[in-house]
Amino acid sequence: MAELLSVQVLMQDSHNDCTEPITQHVKIAVDSDQNSKTNGNCSNVAKCDLTSCAQEKCVHMSPRRTPTWPYDSHNLSSLPKRPAVNVEWKKLTYSVSEGYKRGHKTIINGISGEIVSGELTAIMGPSGAGKSTLMNILAGYIWKKVKGDILVNHHQRDLRSFRRLASYIMQYDFLLPQLTVEEALMVAANLKITTSVSASQKKSIVSDIILALGLHDCAKTRTSCLSGGQRKRLSIAQELVNNPPVIFLDEPTSGLDSSNCQQCITLLKALAREGRNVVCTIHQPSARIFENFDKLYMLAEGQCIYQGPVPSLLYFLSSQGLECPTYHNPADFVTEIASREYGDHIDKLVLASSKFKKKHCIQNSNSFSDSNRYFVKNPAIKPNEEESAQSESLLNDKVDISQPLRERGYPTSYFNQFWILLKRTFLSIIREPMYHHHPKCANGQSSMENLNVCGLMDMFPSQLVKEVELSEDDSYSDEDDDDGDTSATMDIYVLGLLLILFPLLYSSIVYWMTSQPSEAVRFLNFLVISILTSLVSQAFGLVIGAACNVQTAVFLAPVFVIPFLLFSGFFITFKTIPDYLRWLSYISYIRYAFEGLMLSIYGFGRPELECEEVFCPFVDPSDFLKFMDMNKVDLCSGIGSVNLPIQTTIWIFSPLSKISITNSTIQR
Numbered sequence: 001m002a003e004l005l006s007v008q009v010l011m012q013d014s015h016n017d018c019t020e021p022i023t024q025h026v027k028i029a030v031d032s033d034q035n036s037k038t039n040g041n042c043s044n045v046a047k048c049d050l051t052s053c054a055q056e057k058c059v060h061m062s063p064r065r066t067p068t069w070p071y072d073s074h075n076l077s078s079l080p081k082r083p084a085v086n087v088e089w090k091k092l093t094y095s096v097s098e099g100y101k102r103g104h105k106t107i108i109n110g111i112s113g114e115i116v117s118g119e120l121t122a123i124m125g126p127s128g129a130g131k132s133t134l135m136n137i138l139a140g141y142i143w144k145k146v147k148g149d150i151l152v153n154h155h156q157r158d159l160r161s162f163r164r165l166a167s168y169i170m171q172y173d174f175l176l177p178q179l180t181v182e183e184a185l186m187v188a189a190n191l192k193i194t195t196s197v198s199a200s201q202k203k204s205i206v207s208d209i210i211l212a213l214g215l216h217d218c219a220k221t222r223t224s225c226l227s228g229g230q231r232k233r234l235s236i237a238q239e240l241v242n243n244p245p246v247i248f249l250d251e252p253t254s255g256l257d258s259s260n261c262q263q264c265i266t267l268l269k270a271l272a273r274e275g276r277n278v279v280c281t282i283h284q285p286s287a288r289i290f291e292n293f294d295k296l297y298m299l300a301e302g303q304c305i306y307q308g309p310v311p312s313l314l315y316f317l318s319s320q321g322l323e324c325p326t327y328h329n330p331a332d333f334v335t336e337i338a339s340r341e342y343g344d345h346i347d348k349l350v351l352a353s354s355k356f357k358k359k360h361c362i363q364n365s366n367s368f369s370d371s372n373r374y375f376v377k378n379p380a381i382k383p384n385e386e387e388s389a390q391s392e393s394l395l396n397d398k399v400d401i402s403q404p405l406r407e408r409g410y411p412t413s414y415f416n417q418f419w420i421l422l423k424r425t426f427l428s429i430i431r432e433p434m435y436h437h438h439p440k441c442a443n444g445q446s447s448m449e450n451l452n453v454c455g456l457m458d459m460f461p462s463q464l465v466k467e468v469e470l471s472e473d474d475s476y477s478d479e480d481d482d483d484g485d486t487s488a489t490m491d492i493y494v495l496g497l498l499l500i501l502f503p504l505l506y507s508s509i510v511y512w513m514t515s516q517p518s519e520a521v522r523f524l525n526f527l528v529i530s531i532l533t534s535l536v537s538q539a540f541g542l543v544i545g546a547a548c549n550v551q552t553a554v555f556l557a558p559v560f561v562i563p564f565l566l567f568s569g570f571f572i573t574f575k576t577i578p579d580y581l582r583w584l585s586y587i588s589y590i591r592y593a594f595e596g597l598m599l600s601i602y603g604f605g606r607p608e609l610e611c612e613e614v615f616c617p618f619v620d621p622s623d624f625l626k627f628m629d630m631n632k633v634d635l636c637s638g639i640g641s642v643n644l645p646i647q648t649t650i651w652i653f654s655p656l657s658k659i660s661i662t663n664s665t666i667q668r
């Protein structure tokens with residue numbers, strides 16, 4: 001059973017410079033009966049897209065159901081209301097130095113544009129056109145050396161206030177694998193929502209978001225087990241907990257199959273329709289995905305060659321003598337033009353696009369109701385009224401965001417952040433086998449050696465896990481200081497994880513488990529040295545994890561640490577280390593830690609050990625110290641020596657790790 005539908009399509013008129021696109025009715029034959037094989041009277045079977053429908057023809061096709069990621073905005077009524085935010089940029093230029101005496105490279109070249117609340121905007125362009133750079137500038141991740149003006153609701157952007165309004169979803173999600181969907185969202189809610197909102201309200205916000213984004217089936221599933229689409233939804237859900245009015249997404253569809261891509265963009269459009277300003281970079285979308293965007297901001301070599309409604313794109317190009325071939329995807333066509341595949345049109349388009357924008361731009365508006373207006377007065381591209389009617393604005397127009405933020409501080413207190421992150425880390429640790437698969441400790445003389453190995457092994461898992469955790473934490477750092485410091489959340493995290501608690505608990509258990517003497521001084525010495533050693537080990541892990549990705553960290557960590565371990569005196573006694581390698585033992589913090597721990601256990605005149613065997617070589621502990629070449633070691637200088645590398649490490653690596661974290665975030 002075939003039925004004829006009449007649809008409105010755009011007609012291109014290349015002789016009509018910058019006038020409204022013309023619409024025309026086209027008949028499309030749709031099989032309502034899926035089993036029907038009939039072509040009816042249609043000899044010309046074709047797929048309809050923005051280009052191919054430019055002439056009257058009979059199109060025969062089966063009805064296509066668009067699967068959608070479940071999204072029900074009515075479930076989100078508990079979210080805090082936020083202001084509508086429009087962002088405008090004028091003459092934006094960004095250059096980077098190419099090195100000593102090599103001059104500067106201009107990445108963004110004097111571009112202007114705007115993104116409006118209530119709309120879904122795509123930033124497109126060929127590889128290297130400057131999409132990510134523009135997005136990072138708009139989101140406030142790049143601000144140094146940026147020339148030009150960025151206005152938020154017609155006022156100069158205040159970076160700190162803006163960061164509280166905007167969220168940035170990176171191309172690759174950084175989810176803690178050991179947390180469930182619900183736990184990950186709860187952590188996000190606790191960190192991002194102010195303490196004035198009660199715990200039960202936060203819980204209800206989280207369950208509302210889970211319902212709204214259709215994550216209820218996997219709410220108790222660990223994030224490591226989620227599908228690509230679910231991971232993307234969770235990343236979006238984590239950002240939604242404080243209802244940001246501006247959402248930036250870098251390549252949100254990368255890694256998703258075509259059906260999930262479609263669903264992802266449909267979800268983003270639904271979020272935009274509630275009044276949010278949603279912007280994403282996207283690489284060559286299919287025609288079907290492309291037509292979901294309201295606006296396109298097209299970049300070529302750092303310049304803008306088109307900005308305006310997606311449906312007007314072909315009309316604009318046509319007015320410049322660039323006719324899209326029939327059945328060709330308009331997104332591909334404009335990308336090919338930007339890549340100069342059809343000749344040198346970029347300069348012409350840059351000029352024409354700015355004229356086009358001036359001519360057709362109606363107005364920008366602060367409010368959601370007004371912002372749903374489109375640039376071009378054209379009945380064919382009015383927003384879908386049914387869609388608008390269904391969407392309930394989650395914005396609050398009464399909030400004035402033009403005033404710079406006066407109060408400093410974070411949604412939750414320092415202590416609260418510490419507690420949330422500590423709980424999260426604890427959960428991850430107890431669920432992560434890699435963290436606690438240490439060699440078993442045994443009683444007797446060999447217990448000391450095992451114990452040392454246990455302590456030193458701590459640094460390896462931390463290197464692996466840090467990268468993931470730091471990346472995730474960075475998504476909560478919505479309040480980086482202007483001078484480039486990382487957030488207090490990060491500092492708190494570092495404090496929480498690196499400081500005393502875990503090594504203290506760990507060493508206390510291990511000391512008694514390995515039947516060491518019940519003497520307070522020994523035990524305290526042992527604790528202090530273990531904590532100091534753990535600090536240095538964790539600092540190394542943190543630096544390596546922050547500076548590189550997991551694969552590189554796995555390789556680099558042993559390269560740095562194994563020489564320290566080899567020349568610590570544990571595997572080779574100092575006497576047997578060749579002279580030309582002995583310097584390595586002097587810079588090995590593990591050596592000082594090892595000596596200190598040995599002295600704590602076997603020094604201080606410890607009485608003879610029990611011997612249950614026929615022959616025990618080290619009944620007298622001092623014999624053992626002599627054998628290990630540690631009989632002349634002074635504990636105070638040893639602790640001082642451990643402390644020295646700690647101070648040096650923190651002094652050298654702390655700024656480095658912050659820079660590398662900031663850089664890696666920007667690059668992402």
Ligand SMILES: Nc1ncnc2c1ncn2[C@@H]1O[C@H](COP(=O)(O)OP(=O)(O)OP(=O)(O)O)[C@@H](O)[C@H]1O
Pocket residue numbers: 096105107125126127128129130131132133134283
């Ligand atoms: N810090 C930098 N130093 C030198 N060049 C840079 C720097 N950042 C970006 N670039 C260059 O600027 C250009 C634009 O980079 P950007 O990452 O914004 O492109 P893109 O359009 O997002 O590309 P892709 O789609 O491939 O991710 C590229 O040629 C890139 O090499």
